[in-house]
Amino acid sequence: LSKKAQKKALKKARFEERKIERRAKEREAKKEKKRKRAERIAAGEQVSDDEMSQKRPKSNVVKNLFAARVVIDLGFDDKMGDKEVTSLCSQLAYVYSANRRSTNPFTTLLFTSLNGRTLARLEKLNDSGYKRWAGTEWWSESYDALWTRGSTASVHDQDGVVNGSGHDEEPEGTETRDALEPQVLKDSIVYLTADSSEILGELKEGETYIIGGICDHNRYKNLCLDKATQTGVRAAQLPIGRYLSHLPTRKVLTVNQVFEILVKWTETRDWEQALYAVIPKRKFQLG
Numbered sequence: 001l002s003k004k005a006q007k008k009a010l011k012k013a014r015f016e017e018r019k020i021e022r023r024a025k026e027r028e029a030k031k032e033k034k035r036k037r038a039e040r041i042a043a044g045e046q047v048s049d050d051e052m053s054q055k056r057p058k059s060n061v062v063k064n065l066f067a068a069r070v071v072i073d074l075g076f077d078d079k080m081g082d083k084e085v086t087s088l089c090s091q092l093a094y095v096y097s098a099n100r101r102s103t104n105p106f107t108t109l110l111f112t113s114l115n116g117r118t119l120a121r122l123e124k125l126n127d128s129g130y131k132r133w134a135g136t137e138w139w140s141e142s143y144d145a146l147w148t149r150g151s152t153a154s155v156h157d158q159d160g161v162v163n164g165s166g167h168d169e170e171p172e173g174t175e176t177r178d179a180l181e182p183q184v185l186k187d188s189i190v191y192l193t194a195d196s197s198e199i200l201g202e203l204k205e206g207e208t209y210i211i212g213g214i215c216d217h218n219r220y221k222n223l224c225l226d227k228a229t230q231t232g233v234r235a236a237q238l239p240i241g242r243y244l245s246h247l248p249t250r251k252v253l254t255v256n257q258v259f260e261i262l263v264k265w266t267e268t269r270d271w272e273q274a275l276y277a278v279i280p281k282r283k284f285q286l287g
Contacts, residue, residue: 065107066266067205070099070259071143073191075113076214079223082117084215089121091215094256096133104266109136111213112143118213143210144231146184184208191228192258195221196235199242203265211258218252243272244279253279 001009072092080088092111099105114122122130130138139145190200191210203209210233212224228235238261253261257278264274 061103063102064104066104066203066263067107068203069108069110069208070106070262071110071112071146071208071210072213072255072259073112073143073210073224073227074115074118074213075142075227076212076216076223077113077116077118079214079216079220080117084217085117085121088213088215088255089118089125091255092122092130092213093125095259096130096136098256098260098263099135102263102267105263106266109133110139110143111136112139112141112145113213114138114140142231143189146189146208147186186233189233191224191233191235192238193224193228193235194237194240194252195225196228196237198234198236199239200236201239202269203262209262211255213255215254238275239271240275240279243275 072095074088077085096109099109122128130136188206189208189210191212192200193212210228212227214220214223216223225235238258260278261274264277265271268274
């Protein structure tokens with residue numbers, strides 16, 4: 001080859017080499033962007049329409065609200081270590097995301113007894129992103145405030161406005177709990193716990209289902225059951241043993257997994273489908 005041809009070939013080779021490097025960098029940049037977007041969604045951050053359209057095409061899915069309330073009882077702050085509190089807060093974000101994505105979401109997500117390290121951790125995450133979780137309620141009071149109307153715990157409205165729960169400010173447009181809803185009947189409340197002997201048959205609109213907001217790796221036996229008994233509410237367990245009797249490992253699930261089973265049931269009206277869709281496959285494997 002002539003010197004001119006050699007230079008041209010060398011230039012082309014360098015161009016192709018740089019092209020491969022550029023493509024690799026672009027792929028890494030896309031992966032990083034996707035990862036950050038997923039973290040924001042998991043943390044309950046609102047994602048713009050442009051970002052969502054990059055993830056998947058928009059669909060005109062009509063959501064059919066399931067007219068029941070799910071309560072996450074956060075009154076176990078003193079029973080967890082710092083790592084467990086961190087894990088719990090991540091699970092709360094997954095709960096919110098699962099309800100928001102569902103075609104049959106629960107009408108109300110209520111988080112009670114928000115205090116201590118759990119509150120401090122949520123305040124640090126994404127510039128207090130939990131305050132922008134639309135359609136959620138956050139109470140510093142215990143869930144028994146549902147039927148004892150002596151206080152005025154406050155809520156987020158559907159635009160995600162926060163009020164109460166340990167915050168001093170009261171932004172315009174917020175509503176207090178007493179003004180928002182009537183007193184709840186105790187016989188319409190069910191505390192979900194694997195320690196109960198009663199098995200939950202179905203979910204019913206108009207009822208309230210409480211999930212114990214604790215990450216304890218099953219250290220505390222009967223903790224949620226005892227709390228339900230002390231507060232005089234019915235306790236029941238999910239029908240895991242009835243539909244998954246061959247499950248070789250323990251039936252302890254994370255907070256978000258319990259919630260995802262509930263919301264999957266509202267979509268399918270089938271416990272078996274809901275359980276198989278949510279429980280990790282590794283729990284079906286021996287050894």
